[in-house]
Amino acid sequence: xxxxxxxxxxxxxxxxxxxxxxxxxxxxxxxxxxxxxxxxxxxxxxxxxxxxxxxxxxxxxxxxxxxxxxxxxxxxxxxxxxxxxxxxxxxxxxxxxxxxxxxxxxxxxxxxxxxxxxxxxxxxxxxxxxxxxxxxxxxxxxxxxxxxxxxxxxxxxxxxxxxxxxxxxxxxxxxxxxxxxxxxxxxxxxxxxxxxxxxxxxxxxxxxxxxxxxxxxxxxxxxxxxxxxxxxxxxxxxxxxxxxxxxxxxxxxxxxxxxxxxxxxxxxxxxxxxxxxxxxxxxxxxxxxxxxxxxxxxxxxxxxxxxxxxxxxxxxxxxxxxxxxxxxxxxxxxxxxxxxxxxxxxxxxxxxxxxxxxxxxxxxxxxxxxxxxxxxxxxxxxxxxxxxxxx
Numbered sequence: 001x002x003x004x005x006x007x008x009x010x011x012x013x014x015x016x017x018x019x020x021x022x023x024x025x026x027x028x029x030x031x032x033x034x035x036x037x038x039x040x041x042x043x044x045x046x047x048x049x050x051x052x053x054x055x056x057x058x059x060x061x062x063x064x065x066x067x068x069x070x071x072x073x074x075x076x077x078x079x080x081x082x083x084x085x086x087x088x089x090x091x092x093x094x095x096x097x098x099x100x101x102x103x104x105x106x107x108x109x110x111x112x113x114x115x116x117x118x119x120x121x122x123x124x125x126x127x128x129x130x131x132x133x134x135x136x137x138x139x140x141x142x143x144x145x146x147x148x149x150x151x152x153x154x155x156x157x158x159x160x161x162x163x164x165x166x167x168x169x170x171x172x173x174x175x176x177x178x179x180x181x182x183x184x185x186x187x188x189x190x191x192x193x194x195x196x197x198x199x200x201x202x203x204x205x206x207x208x209x210x211x212x213x214x215x216x217x218x219x220x221x222x223x224x225x226x227x228x229x230x231x232x233x234x235x236x237x238x239x240x241x242x243x244x245x246x247x248x249x250x251x252x253x254x255x256x257x258x259x260x261x262x263x264x265x266x267x268x269x270x271x272x273x274x275x276x277x278x279x280x281x282x283x284x285x286x287x288x289x290x291x292x293x294x295x296x297x298x299x300x301x302x303x304x305x306x307x308x309x310x311x312x313x314x315x316x317x318x319x320x321x322x323x324x325x326x327x328x329x330x331x332x333x334x335x336x337x338x339x340x341x342x343x344x345x346x347x348x349x350x351x352x353x354x355x356x357x358x359x360x361x362x363x364x365x366x367x368x369x370x371x372x373x374x375x376x377x378x379x380x381x382x383x384x385x386x387x388x389x390x391x
Contacts, residue, residue, distance in 0.1 A: 001109060001385065001386065002033070002036065002109075003029065003033040003034065003108065003110075004038060004102065004105060004107040004111065005036065005037050006110065006120060006121070007022050008089045009041065010039040010045045010053075011026060011053060012049040016224055018134060020304055021113070021134065021180075025378060028375065029378060029382065029385075030057070035056060035057045036058055036060075036061070036101075036105050036107060039061070039062050039063070042070060044064065045062050059105075061097075061101055065088075065089065065094070069091055073090065074088060082166060083159055085163075086115065086116055089116045090120070094120070098120050107127060108128070109127065109128050109385050110124065110127050110128070112132065112174070113134065115167055115170045118131060118166075118174075122173040129173070129176070130175065130177065131176070132199075133167065133177060133178070135180060135184050136179075137167065141159050141160035143321075144160075145160060147298060177196040178197045178199045178381065179196050179197075180302045181198060181302055181325035181327075182198055182325075184325060199377050199384075200302060201302050201374075201377070202377045203372050205365070208307075208311035208312050210287060210314075213287050213288060214288070215289065215290050216253065216289075217255040217288055217290070218249070218252050218253050219237070219254045219289060219290070219292075220254075220289030220309075221237055221255070221256050221257070221293055222256075222258050222292075222309075223294075225256070225258040225261040225262065225265050226262060228299075229297075229299030231264065231265060232297055233294060233295055235264065235265075237254060237256065237295065240340050241293075241343060241344065242254060242273060244340065246272060248344070249348065253274070254273045254274070255273075255276070255285070255289060256268065256273065256274070257285050259277060261275055261277055286308065286309055287312055290315075290350075290351060290357060291317060291347065291357065292305075292316045293317050293343075294309075294317075295337065295343060296318065296319050299321070303325070303326070306334075309364075310328075310334070310367065311365055313364065315335065315357045315360035316334050316364060317334075317335040317336075317343065318335070318337070332360075332363055333363040333364045334367075335350065335360060
């Protein structure tokens, strides 16, 4: 099968959730499909990153969106009804190039990651198409409204309303639709949302095996630190949890790590909190902590950071929101907190009980191994792409 795989960002380096998903889908699909990767990019993609995809792709096309064009695209938001992020990635000049590429390749199927790319193929009715919603982006935006400041709030509210409408509209552009989890599917408000197939993310459980190193930190949080939900989680740990738990555990050590930490995150550093950026082998950072703590209050979709930590047999404490897509069992393979007081009680309990940490950590890995395999997820995806019947 000739498959065009269209992304809004180049899939490498793997420092964001959409890149993780696209890289692993391309890697798995390449065993049965000829992959023609078309990636939009708002920055120059270096040749080393391109090399990482060449083994899995027949051809690679990268269309860069200039800074000037991105500004113009955002200004269009004030005269049309599209979401900011859909306008941001859409250019009529790139549309012509993509149309020409599709005509040249003559693919059997077109696969689009995220609704951001949907406009580029909406008028192509001769080739079967699949949309990967990934998450319910509108729900993530709705959750952001409550924590936005008075300047941001009107724009976030507009983006939420527009994204909600566009997710429904994009449904009509495609023959087949997939999404990461049942909870995200339930947030897509299209009348036929139940027809969206669930294809969860996976984890390389052979790579993410526990590494025996010294536990220098009590709590670890890892994520892309330029991503708003992760920023909010890091601030919550430092400003809400740390000052109170320090009274009970004066020597507590917390490590907040991840790519692109902004100034607000860097200012959190003190005698009990370390902040670090991108590391080559994130497994060592995970395994340097006794407990992985992800108190996510906004966002959507399955949190890859939890899959990685659980696969490494690290006990995880997280929010009910985070567990909606994961569907772990509280106090069996994960620990769920509901408030500052609840988190602190469970953190102290877990840190003081080695047997509890080992039991939750080992059960967490078992749960991930059994339920979140890239191989099994992508077998289902191949079935969907190969099925001649539209959903």
